[in-house]
Amino acid sequence: MYFVVIIDIGFRNLNMITRVLWLLLYGIGWTLWLQFNRCIFLIYQAAHGTADLTLWPDIMLHGLRMDLSVAGYAGLLPGLALTFLPSRWLPGFFSRYTSLLLILVSFMTTIDMEMYRTWGFRLDTTFLRYLKTPTEALASIGSSPLEWLSVVLIGLIVLGLLFFNRLNHLAFVLLRPAPRWSFVPLLGATAALIIPIRGGLQQIPMNVSGVFFSPVAFANHAAINPQWNFIFSALEKSDDQTNPFQFLPQHVANQAVQSLYPTGSQPQSAGVLNTPRPNVLLIVWESLTAKIVSPVGGRTGVTPEFDKLCREGMLFTNYYASGDRSEKGLVALLSGFPAQPLTSIMTVPQKSSKLPTLARTLREQGYQTAFYYGGETEFANIRSYLFHSQYDRIVSKADFPPESWNSKWGAHDHVVYNRVLTDLGKQKAPFFTTFFTLSSHEPFEVPMPTAIPGKSEEALFLNAHYYADKSLGEFIAQAKQQPWWNNTLVIIVGDHGHRLPHIGTNKTAEFHIPMLWLGGALKKPGVLDQVASQTDLAATLLHQLGIESTAFRWSRDALAPVPESFAYFAFHNGFGFVRPGRALVFDNDARQIIEQHGTVSDTDLKTGMAFEAVSVGDYLSK
Template sequence: MKKYLVYPVYFLFWIFFFIAARMVFLVYHHNLSGDLNFGEILDVFYYGLRLDFSFAGYICIIPFLLLFLNTFFTRFPVQAIIRWYSYIIIGMLCFLTVADLELFTAWGFRMDNTPLQYFKNPGEMAATVSSSPVFSLLSIGLAMALVFIVVYRKMVDKKLATLFTQIRVWQIGLSLFLIALLIIPIRGGVQKIPMNLSDVYFSKKLYANQAAVNLPWNIMFSLMHAQSDKNPFVYFPIERAKTLVDELYATKADSIPSIVSTKTPNIVIIVLESFTAKWIGYLGGAPGVTPQLDAIAADGMAFTNFYASGDRSEKGLMAILSAYPNQAITSIIKTPTKTQNLPSINKMLSERGYTTGFTYGGELEFANIKAYLLNTGFDRLVDKYEFPMAERTTSWGVHDEFVFNRFLTDLNQMDQPFFQAMFTLSSHEPYDVPLTHFVGNDEVTQFKNSIYYTDSVLGDFIAKAKTQPWWNNTLIAIVADHGHHLPGYDANHVPSKFHIPLVFTGGSLSRNGVVETIGSQTDIAPTILYQMNMDVSQFKWGRNLMDTHESFAFYAFNNGFGLVTPDGIATVDNVSGNTVYLDPGFDTTQLKFGKAYMEVSYQDFLEK
């Protein structure tokens, strides 16, 4: 019977591996782990065990089947096959573990199927990786792999050296029983409903729940559920949810002021990569980082309570151009057959005779952005391949100074009226900008310096644009694609990560000053089009920012949402159902609107 100890020993080997991987995660993110007390850290390991047992069960299926075959074929090279199978699994899991360490730093949630959409663009992926401490991560991964290979040889391999030497019926039966027994840890117990991610969520501190997650289990689960056509955010009967959403968008103002001097202005939208409010002076951020944008805001119309709809560039572009909200567990941009059904500001303006275009210094193929832009009818797309090789000096493509220069040249040669959008990139990691204003090699300082660089070339562009003949008939909207966890290492759900700038400027802008209306990226397109007396009814997920009554903003993060109201902000984690952030004075009865928004917007995504 001692031979059968190899079954539980092999299973426990993987449990030890996952416990060690969780320890590495907690230590690597020590700045966040420091907010957990000792009891909460113990709970991270305790609650994580169910997922550890589950994925260990999956790993054990093949070795247990090989051991079962050994009861029939005693000369079968079970030891060698299981050894190399285990080594391969160790290598793969160590790679995923270290990759997740930095992805969590950047994205604020554990790795799932999200990175798969970026595999088509290895250059863009390499640019992101280049800002990571690659040597440190490789060292951690290699050390983990070597340690567990040694442990495997001492703990498991020796027990596999001599197994079954003759065929016996009871051995066959016991092996089958042990294989069948794996179903219990795999499904998380003997309860009626199989385990899901919410079973390991135990705390109102979202980081504690995320630390408890078993990484490979999470990746597998997200892949298995990636194509689900079922709405996971059902809080109310759908008609009740739609009624609540309609209440949010009901027009409250008797009249809405005009902010442009002509009904056919040129429209320019400048999207700034990662311009978080934490760096923006006019929003109360660190002083001296964005002097140009602050000056533009002082001379134009500056929105102070404005939020990104999501946390990725492609999601921000969808919200800005199509007034379409972010999906918390996926993105509509992944499915071109859906994006072709979206409205867009450029499509509507094109129907009015506007020349439309989009300019970016990187690869537009990234994350299906190009397919979306083509689906929504842009006349002209400019990406890094239209710039000379001498200007492709950053790992992402072309630095912002060259892109702004090209953008200005193109505008000067364009027939009016025009709608043109431009997306910057230099303030994306690895922050390798050709200007050093803030000295320092740490990531926060490099990011800060890149923001200053893009701000400086933005100011130069606006100064030159003011001298062009088209300026007096142009409205320019300047907005960020999303916020950022730096500075401050914001958790993925907190409002400060989503707070971003929006500034209107241009010669056709007839009003200026500060606007405290709460809004989000989905409100930009309907606000502009309303000023042109155009029908904005198809932009049902946006509202007019000039309607200052009962304003709100909604943002979605990985499997959760935030609701911004005049009474404050609350965020809800959908997995646990907990409110994980709550401003004092926030009326929690208002959460029904956020839940309804989450439900109806995702249902709309499914039906596109």
Template sequence: MRSFWRFSGLVAALFMAMFTVQRHLFLAFSHQHLVGISWRDILQSHLHGLPMDLSATGYMLLLASLFAVPMLFSRSKALRKSFRFTLVACIVLSALVNVVDIGLFDAWGVKIDRKALSYLRYPAEVAGATSVGRMAMLLLVAGVQCLFFLFLLKKIDLLEEDFRKVRSRARIVTAVLFPALCLLAARGGPQDLPISKSWAWFSRYPVLNLAAMNSVWNLLETTVEPAEFSENPYAFMPDADAKKLFAQGHRHTGGPDDRIIEVQRPNILLIMLESWTADVIEPLGGDSGVTPQFTRLCKEGMLFTNFYSTGFRTEQGLCALISGFPSQPTTTIIRKYGKFDRLPSVVRTLDSAGYTSRYYYAGDVSFANTRAYLDAMGFDKVYDENAFPIERRTRWGAYDEELFNFHLRDARTATVPFFQIIMTSTSHEPFDAPVHEGFEGSDGNLYRNTVHYTDRCLGAFLDSAKSQPWYANTLIFIVADHGHYLPHNLPQYSAARHRIPFLVTGGALKNDLRGSSNATFGSHVDFPVTLLAQLNLPHSQFPWGRDLFSNATPHTAYWTFNNGFGIADSTQQVVFDDRSKRVIEIRDSSRTADEQRLLNAGKAELQLLLDRYMEFDQ
């Protein structure tokens, strides 16, 4: 039996070496997130990853044992072929999962999770989110991995022995002991509790924690875990305490202290800008020259300087803007039937006040279940790529210029007062639209290039809109659907990544507010309450939001990311990672009282958010 055990040991060593190489690759491709991190901390990532590597190896060999154990009692060629095929499949799967995780971390700051897997129903859109060059490079990396480790596997293949010649006792002992050892490795050892993701969480740097978390193990855990929660994963405190803290932070007044509109029932136009971040908005302290038209528009409107996205996906921002419902760390309510259709809707409230409604998008509006959500929210008309002839398109739909032009034509037929949303798309990843705006080269410049294009289209659209009969009576809100890690390679959890532009302009805005700024902290979820309060319409059905123009309301910005949240106000800023159970970003470490106050408020909000999310099924 020595050859069997020797081969098994060599295969285990091969898998462990493969996982180490893949961890190096993950860190190498994420090098921009390692700035300021010591080599000692990076080495700790490898050391903390070893138990999970061993667990993943145990699972792979346990699967292979389904064929290896019968081979001890049979000379069947089919068994041997199946055994080798299983090992080959494990190597190929591991290589593919490794490069998928590299791509996911680059875009979302996560490894494969249930939210990412839910996008597999949209393969074309998933492929469209990555440039051809980037995808080719990742596939090349996966291919080289496969060739190298399959070559090593072939070199150590020692299973040509006829084990039937070995004593029966030795074969029986091996048949019992081999799967048992695999199972022991898979659970992480003989300790009471099996291995979990928390074993990989050791650092305040998420990139090191994710590197330590074995990709194959994470995929297995993600696919077998329950699809939804059986209990609230964020139960930080007694319900009474959470509700008390939430009530203190969401005090509602009778109406806004500041009126921003000249008329009682203005038209409402909401323009959502794909992936715009404050880092490319000069009036917000961002790069100069990227959004000159937006800078010009700021002189005609009121700019919020402390506005944050609720999440990092379009559907999260959309759901917060229409339903006032915050994003969730590991799920997306817009794709959950029986949940999203029970959300409140600013569209329905406006409809009861005589408003008509339209939604404009130049791509596939069914992506991420958006069409079903918009229909459930009560939109009168939803326009997508099939609504008008398209001359030029990106992977995500028609160019923004064509979308804006279509709106100018269609809005002439709209019954007033109206509520309309325009959702742009040209500045979506992978930022490969062949527009030439003067930015060349790096990923950061590719991003700046497409944002500059959308900015130019936005300026031209609003200049044309001013000559339309509806403009003088229209309040226009311009906001990003979410931020982006580019152009400065920000981590997914950071406050800076979630800080986005929010501008109020249009003919219905009071003249004395033009060219002003507002330092109130807020996020997407505040839009329904703020808008309806200005229109003197009921808004109690939106408990998560606050009226941005109410001086008596405590104002905070709140966002979530994968298993964590961030919260900020005028005194402090806190980012909390639930896996490591620690604060991983803070604005001012000397303000400990404000840190604890915001941390408790954020925990209470997340706990009640998941309570409400789960209640929708009941």
């Protein structure tokens, strides 16, 4: 009797293990099927002359991660079914569920193939817009090879049913009643699907950038899983084309924005460089707020090295961040594109890919380009943006040993500075190198003894910036000894401001950041008090290099004479507009000014509202 009981328990345990293994097999099956779908996509694009099949192995490898994510989603309901449904119901459930899911996936794959051939981007919610106007939708597919697409669709469904029916047959053969306590490991196995769903155990959940690997746009696009991309875009609501900030008639808004920029030929800016084509090193300092830089009115003692450098270079004292997030600041600096109140263009690759970039522009002029960041470039789809920018080399967290990382973001600033210094010594001139720092980001962990005492968030923030400043000072001191220094322009600027420290706790102060130009290529030090924005860097720099900047629509030469300078910044559902001696902050929800400095006019308000409406309209049109 005891042997019978033991054998019975053993078989029931085996049945529980069999269920877990079957869930794993089900996920593997979907992964293989999605990889097969990608092969069909590649063949279809190759047949239409839009694919380079030499990249096929890398495309399949890098796309695997996103396929695993979709397979994880597909396994959630089966996992719950294995946990809670009686064994006799499982085969029928798996058959119906898999068939419905297969048909949906096949439709999406087929639509995606033609959508990419026609529009050049993977399946998202864009095509749903056209279903609102069925006549135009039918007209738009008139030139599509519907016969071939129908064959592909039917073929995918038939082959898929044959493939998954073999898999589901195992459910009939293998799945038997399991012990009641087995719901615990089965539920645990189902919960573990969150790992492939989010793309792994790394800090940043997977986004579109996570599968990008090549400067070839098609290769990156082909690695995207269309089903994943559709779900992501739907959740991001990127298909909403309504401009919520159209407070003024369109023609009035357009005229107001046009008045801010010179018409015809650009005014001649003062030449501040002693060489026509210098090397350019752009250092984007995480959270560098003016509130901690004494030469622009901030607290003393936090950035002593930067303060000393301000006396050696050209300091922009009335400079403003365009947005309140890193990805918004990078786009403003590198593409001259203003921040958005409710979204970020960098998170939508099919929009950000249409932006001009300094890296691409300078690359076309013979510059060698590189981007350094000690963290994960998948953050906020930075990786996608960098590839579209055509940087020759991208160095990120994976290129540094784990012992150089802090506990959250990645390699410390001094480690990356050392790498930049080493690489620039071997870099062919002229070069355009961008370094985005990270040690002054939350949680403000830095590898040095505490310099600014205290355990408060503000003290940790100040101490992190003290370290970032120390690392910068050591780097500049070594850079001055390098052969390339005399022909190099170094630009140091914040990616955005910060609410800390708690001085000048108004919105305008939070967006006030310094920008400093220095280096051997600079003629002489100086101070520029003209109001300017991060978006103005592109035109300002390009004009100093004698390069046209008309592609950077929203960028203004901050060194050129203008009747009255300005800066615009955006935060969540609001904006700020700064003029010399005055500023206002407007809340879109309340439809009113919530902060003002100096004597603000009605014209200032309408101009700020116009800038918001037209810039958001430009975002929506991309």
